[in-house]
Structure formats: C-alpha cells, structure tokens
Amino acid sequence: MRNIHLYILTACCFGLFCQSASAQFLGPYLLPPVPVLNSLVIDDIDNNHTPDLLIGRADSVAALGWYSNNGIGQFGSLNVLSADGDQYDQVITGDLDQDNDPDLILIQGGLINWRANNGSGSFGDTILVGAATLLYQAIDLTGDEYPEIIATDGASPYFLRNDGFGSFVQQVYLDFIANNFTPFFNDIDQDGDPDLFRLDGASGGIFWYKNFGNGVFGAKTFIGSASSSTLISLVDMDADGDSDVLAARPGQIRWFANEGGGVFNSNPQVIDSNLPFYIPIAEAADFDLDGDKDVFVALLSDPVLNEPERGHFRYYENLGGGLFAIPDSFGLAAGIQRLLLNDIDYDGDTDVGFRTDSIVGWWENLLNPAMISGACFWDKNENKAWDAGEPYAYGLQLNLHPTGWVTYTDSEGEFRFFVAPGNYLLSYETNGCW
Numbered sequence: 001m002r003n004i005h006l007y008i009l010t011a012c013c014f015g016l017f018c019q020s021a022s023a024q025f026l027g028p029y030l031l032p033p034v035p036v037l038n039s040l041v042i043d044d045i046d047n048n049h050t051p052d053l054l055i056g057r058a059d060s061v062a063a064l065g066w067y068s069n070n071g072i073g074q075f076g077s078l079n080v081l082s083a084d085g086d087q088y089d090q091v092i093t094g095d096l097d098q099d100n101d102p103d104l105i106l107i108q109g110g111l112i113n114w115r116a117n118n119g120s121g122s123f124g125d126t127i128l129v130g131a132a133t134l135l136y137q138a139i140d141l142t143g144d145e146y147p148e149i150i151a152t153d154g155a156s157p158y159f160l161r162n163d164g165f166g167s168f169v170q171q172v173y174l175d176f177i178a179n180n181f182t183p184f185f186n187d188i189d190q191d192g193d194p195d196l197f198r199l200d201g202a203s204g205g206i207f208w209y210k211n212f213g214n215g216v217f218g219a220k221t222f223i224g225s226a227s228s229s230t231l232i233s234l235v236d237m238d239a240d241g242d243s244d245v246l247a248a249r250p251g252q253i254r255w256f257a258n259e260g261g262g263v264f265n266s267n268p269q270v271i272d273s274n275l276p277f278y279i280p281i282a283e284a285a286d287f288d289l290d291g292d293k294d295v296f297v298a299l300l301s302d303p304v305l306n307e308p309e310r311g312h313f314r315y316y317e318n319l320g321g322g323l324f325a326i327p328d329s330f331g332l333a334a335g336i337q338r339l340l341l342n343d344i345d346y347d348g349d350t351d352v353g354f355r356t357d358s359i360v361g362w363w364e365n366l367l368n369p370a371m372i373s374g375a376c377f378w379d380k381n382e383n384k385a386w387d388a389g390e391p392y393a394y395g396l397q398l399n400l401h402p403t404g405w406v407t408y409t410d411s412e413g414e415f416r417f418f419v420a421p422g423n424y425l426l427s428y429e430t431n432g433c434w
Contacts, residue, residue, distance in 0.1 A: 022288050022317050022325070022328075023287035023288045023294065023315065023317070023349070023365050023366070023367045024328070024365075024366045024367070025313075025315065025330065025331075025352070025363040025364065025365055025366065026363070026364045026366050027331075027361065027362060027363040027364050028331060028354070028361040028362060028363050029073065029361055029362055029363075029364065030359060030360070030361040031053070031067065031075060031359075031360040031361065033358050033359060034055055034057055034358055034359070034360060035057065035059065035061075035358050036057045036058045036059045036357070036358070037055060037056075037057050037058075037355060037356070037357055037358050037359075037360065038056055038057060038058045038088075038089070038090065038357075039054075039055065039056030039057075039088070039090050039091045039092070040053065040054070040055055040056075040338065040340065040353070040355040040360055041053075041054040041055075041091065041092060041093050041340075042054075042340045042342045042344070042353050043093045043102045044101070044102065045066045045068070045093075045101075045102060045117070045121045046068060046120050046121035047100070047101045047117075047119055047120065047121075048071075049346070050069040050070075050071045050346050051069055051342045051343065051344055051346075052066050052067060052068050052069045052075075052121075053066060053067040053069070053075060053353070053360060054066040054091065054093065054104075055067075055078075055360065056088045056090065056091040056106075057088075058087065058088075058089070059087065063082045063086050063087055063088050064080070064081045064082035064086065064088050064091060064104075064106075065078040065079055065080040065081050065082070066078070066079050066081065066121065067079070068121070069344070069346075071345075071346050072345050072346065072347075072422075073344045073345030073346075073351070073362070073364065079121060081104070081123060086108070087108065087109075088106050088107065088108050089107040089108065089109075089110075089133075090106070090107045090134065090135050091104060091105065091106050091107075092105050092135050092137065092138065093105065093138075094137070094138025094139075094147045094149070095138075095147065096114055096116070096138060096146070096147055096149075096162060096166075097116055097146075097164075097166060098145060098146055098164070099116075099117075099119070101117040101119055102117055103115060103116050103117045103123075104117070104123055105135060105138060105149060106126075107132055107133070107134070107135055107151075110131055110132070110133065111128060111130070111131055111132075112128070112129045112130045112131065112132045112135070112149065112151060112160070113126045113127060113128055113129065114126075114127050114129060114149075115127070116166070127166065129149065129160055129167075129168040130149075130151070130160055130168060130171060131153055132151035132152060132153050133151075133152060133153060133154040134151060134152050135149070135150070135151050136150040136151060136152070136157070136182065136183060137150050137185065138150070139185050139194055140162075140194070141159055141185070141193070141194060141211065141215040142161060142162075142213075142214050142215045143192075143193055143213055143214060144162075144164065145164075146162040146163070146164040147162055148160055148161055148162050148168075148215070149162070149168065150183065150185070156173050156174065156175045156177070157173070157174045157177050157183050158171050158172055158173040158174055159171075159172050159174070159215060160172075161215070172215055174196070174217070176209070176217070176220070177196075177198055182198065182199075183196050183197075183198050184196070184197050184198065184232070184233070184234060185197075186234040186243050187243070188208050188210075188234070188242070188243055188258065188262045189210060189261050189262035190241075190242055190261070193211045193213055194211060195208055195209060195210055195211045195217075195262070196208065196209040196211065196217055197209070197223070197232075197234065197245070199232050199247075205222055205223070205224070205225055206222075206223040206224055206225075206232065206245055206247065206256070207220040207221060207222055207223060208220070208221050208223060208262060209221070210262065221262065222266070223245055223256055223264045223266070224245070224256045224264060224265075224266040224267070224268060225266070231247070231248040231249075231279065231280070231281060231282065232245060232246065232247045232248070233245075233246050233282075233283065233284070234246075235284040235285075235293050236293060237255045237257070237284065237292075237293050237318070237322070238257060238292070238321070238322060239291055239292040239293070239320075240258075240260075242258040242260060243258055244256060244257050244258045244264075245258075245264070246282060246284055246295070247268070248279065248280045248281065248282045248297075249279065250275075250278060250279050251273065251274070251275045251276070252270065252272065252273045252275060253270075253271040253272050253275070253280055253282050253295065253297060253316075254268040254269060254270045254271055254273070255268060255269055255271065255322075256268050256269075257269065257322070269322040271295060271316055271324050272314075272316065272324075272327065275299060276299075278299075278300045278311075279300060280297045280298065280299050280300065281297065281298040281300065281336060281337075281338070281339055282295055282296070282297045282298075282339075283295070283296055283339045283340075283341050283352070284296070285341045285350040286350065287315070287317075287349065287350050287365055287367065288317060288367055289348075289349060289367060289368075290318075292318040292320055293318055294315065294316060294317050294318045294324075295315075295316040295318070295324070296313070296314075296315055296316075296339065296341070296352050297313065297314045297315075297316070297327075298311070298313055298333040298336040298339060298354065299311055299312055299313070299314060299333055300333055300334075300335075300336060311332060311333035311334045311335075311336070312329050312330065312331055312332055312333050313329070313330055313331045313332075313333050313363070314327040314328065314329050315327060315328045315330075331363070333354075334356075335356035335357065335359070336354050336355070336356060337355055337356055337357065338354065338355050339352055339353070339354050340352075340353040340354070340355075341353070344362050344364070345364060347368045348368040349365040349367040349368045350365055351363060351364055351365045352365070372400070372416070372417045372419055372424060372426065373414070373415065373416040373417070374414070374415060375392065375409070375412065375413040375414045375415070376392065376393040376396050376398075376409050376413045376415070376428070377390050377391065377392050377393055377413050378390055378391050378392075378393060392409070392411070392412050392413030392414075393409055393413050394409050394410060394411050394412070394413055395408055395409060396408060396409040396413070396428055396429070397428065397429035398415055398426060398427070398428050398429075399426070399427050399428070399429065400417050400419075400424055400425075400426055401424065401425040401426075401427070402424070402425075403417075403419070403424070405417060
C-alpha cells in the first residue's frame with residue numbers, strides 16, 4: 001500500500017488588509033533608558049529589510065550604537081559603534097555611496113564626518129567632510145543620484161556637494177535663508193527634483209523655493225500664513241499626488257492644499273483647533289491603508305504650567321476631502337521630542353517611534369495583526385508543493401504550541417491563527433483511519 005503524505009504549507013503573514021478598519025495602537029514598548037539621548041534614527045542598519053534603532057547620546061558612555069530588530073519589533077542588545085570617550089553632537093543616516101545601505105553622518109566637535117556602512121551593520125573608517133553645528137538631512141539636490149549633506153555652520157544653511165566617490169567637493173550656501181529657520185526639501189512642483197521650503201517665524205509665512213536643477217534655487221513663493229507655527233512637514237493630505245503642507249502651532253493643527261505645480265490654497269483646512277495643550281508634534285501617514293494620510297499627534301503640556309501628566313497622543317483618521325474623524329486619545333506624551341514613522345514590526349502597516357531626552361519607545365499599529373496561516377493538502381506526487389487535482393485536507397485538527405490553541409481546516413484546507421509576535425510550533429492531530 002502506497003502512503004500519501006500530508007503537507008502543511010504555512011506562512012507568517014502580515015497582509016490582512018481591511019480597508020474599512022481604523023488603525024488602533026498598542027503600547028508603548030520601551031527600550032532601556034538612554035541617558036542624555038540626543039539622536040534617534042529608525043533605519044535598516046544591517047540591511048535585512050527590517051528597521052533598526054540607531055541612537056546617539058551626548059556623554060561619553062556608549063555614545064553611538066544601534067539595536068537590531070528581529071523582524072517583529074523586538075530589539076536585541078546595543079551594538080556599540082563608538083570608542084570610549086567619543087562624544088557625538090548629532091547623528092543621521094543617508095546612503096551617501098549609493099550601495100543600498102544607510103551610512104552614518106556625524107557631528108563631532110563641530111566637524112562633519114561620515115562612515116560607510118559595510119552592509120551588515122559594521123562601518124568603515126571616519127571621513128572628515130566639513131564643519132557644522134547642526135545636520136538637517138541627506139538628499140540629492142543636484143540630480144546625480146548621490147545625496148548631498150544639508151547642514152548649517154551657525155551662520156547660514158548650506159549643502160555639501162557629493163561627488164559620488166566618497167568626497168564632498170563643494171560647500172554651497174543657502175544664504176537666502178536665515179540661519180534660525182530649518183530648511184525642508186520635497187518635490188513640491190513635481191518636476192523630479194527636491195525644492196526647498198521653510199517657515200519664516202518673523203513674517204509668519206510659509207515659503208517655497210523652486211529647484212531649477214543642480215541645486216540652484218529660485219525666488220521664494222508664498223504658501224500661506226502660519227503665524228506661531230513651529231512644526232511643519234510636507235505630505236500629500238488629499239491623495240491627489242502632490243505634497244501639501246501640514247502645520248502645527250499651539251492649540252491647532254491644519255494643512256495647506258497644493259493645487260498643483262506648487263500653487264497653494266492660502267486658506268488652510270483645520271484638522272483640530274481646540275487642542276488644550278502646548279505645541280503639538282504631528283506626523284502623517286496612511287495608518288489605516290485606505291489611500292489617504294492620517295495624522296498622529298503628540299500633545300505636549302505647557303512647560304510654563306508644569307503639567308506633564310496632561311500630555312497625550314491622538315490619532316486622527318482622514319475621511320477624505322479634508323475631513324477627519326473624532327480623534328482617539330491614549331497614552332502619555334510627556335517630554336516627547338520627536339515622532340518617527342516606520343513599519344517597525346514588519347507587518348505591513350505604519351507604527352510610531354518616539355523619543356524623549358532619555359526614553360526610546362514605539363506604538364504598534366494593530367491594523368495588520370501578526371498571524372500564522374496556510375493550507376493543508378494531500379501530496380499525491382510527493383513533490384512537497386500543491387498541484388492541480390490534489391485534494392485539500394479539510395476538517396483537520398491543528399495544534400499551536402505553546403499557546404495550546406486548536407483550530408480546524410476549512411473546506412479548502414485553509415487555517416489561520418492570530419498571534420502575538422514570537423516563536424511557535426504547529427502540528428496536526430493524526431487520525432487512525434489514515
């Protein structure tokens with residue numbers, strides 16, 4: 001008598017997309033405290049397609065290091081990248097040599113250095129490229145696919161032109177921008193190169209400057225009035241394919257619509273104008289995977305009132321057409337300095353990382369819960385793959401350890417367990433009639 005083998009095809013699935021569902025957040029998950037934390041970056045340091053956490057601190061103890069992500073949002077021990085006594089003022093990442101992994105860009109003692117990523121989270125020698133007091137970002141301004149370093153030396157913002165061979169050959173000042181206003185870059189007019197925009201606190205306006213190519217910028221163009229705004233970002237809020245301006249100021253979050261080609265509606269659409277706390281920190285992403293950008297906010301308490309316990313997080317679902325649902329409020333946001341969005345647990349939805357001056361943590365988006373799923377079938381030709389005509393094994397009892405959970409396959413041999421991230425053993429219950 002010939003035996004016919006039963007096979008179970010399984011997958012750890014992270015793709016249960018429910019377009020009508022609203023994102024919900026679980027957490028926060030906290031890493032061990034990092035005293036004197038001055039930098040946090042979420043990036044794939046070891047090039048294994050999961051986002052790791054890179055930290056920098058202002059003292060000399062483990063001043064620079066990264067935590068490896070095991071793929072489900074759990075982080076290992078700190079991988080130290082600095083020698084004893086090293087102190088770093090700031091660290092960011094960027095693929096400066098275009099080899100598809102993030103390199104380190106550092107300020108140490110007023111000098112900019114960079115270290116090439118060797119591909120697995122180890123880094124090459126330190127290379128000096130210039131002087132600076134603050135790093136902004138690394139982005140290709142000149143159209144040659146090699147990112148420039150955007151920084152300031154305390155007098156004026158500038159960019160260091162990347163020659164593509166590990167050297168930065170020219171320092172180009174953006175002296176049309178006052179030094180105390182942060183430059184942001186995004187392709188506002190959709191011509192293929194990143195334009196510059198900034199908030200002018202003195203005039204209370206938001207302006208943008210067209211990039212004509214090769215890092216040459218035109219005159220400023222008025223976007224709208226943003227009096228008292230302190231935090232802005234460019235994001236497509238109305239899902240029309242161009243970048244709008246999200247602006248936050250004390251008690252209010254609003255956005256300015258890009259009507260196309262960099263022409264903005266100067267009358268902002270208000271997301272919330274009745275925020276009872278101090279300056280909100282806002283970031284936008286499609287948290288519920290319905291095609292438009294939702295808003296996640298850390299509402300900070302007024303430091304003058306010294307009421308840190310009042311700060312909390314809010315999530316605003318975008319309903320389309322500039323309308324937002326009544327927000328969900330949760331957690332405490334005391335001392336939050338920055339929000340960083342990424343799929344931290346690699347399940348297909350956007351999670352939210354955050355930092356204070358000593359705490360690193362993240363909120364898990366539960367839209368796509370982790371699950372183990374698959375199908376069972378009779379492998380007649382014993383090739384360990386399903387072929388047309390091979391029958392499904394329906395009504396089969398499956399056991400998941402160590403949970404103790406039991407399920408049965410449906411008429412097409414399929415099964416599904418919703419689980420917390422972790423390691424599991426799946427088995428089937430044998431039948432004496434086989």
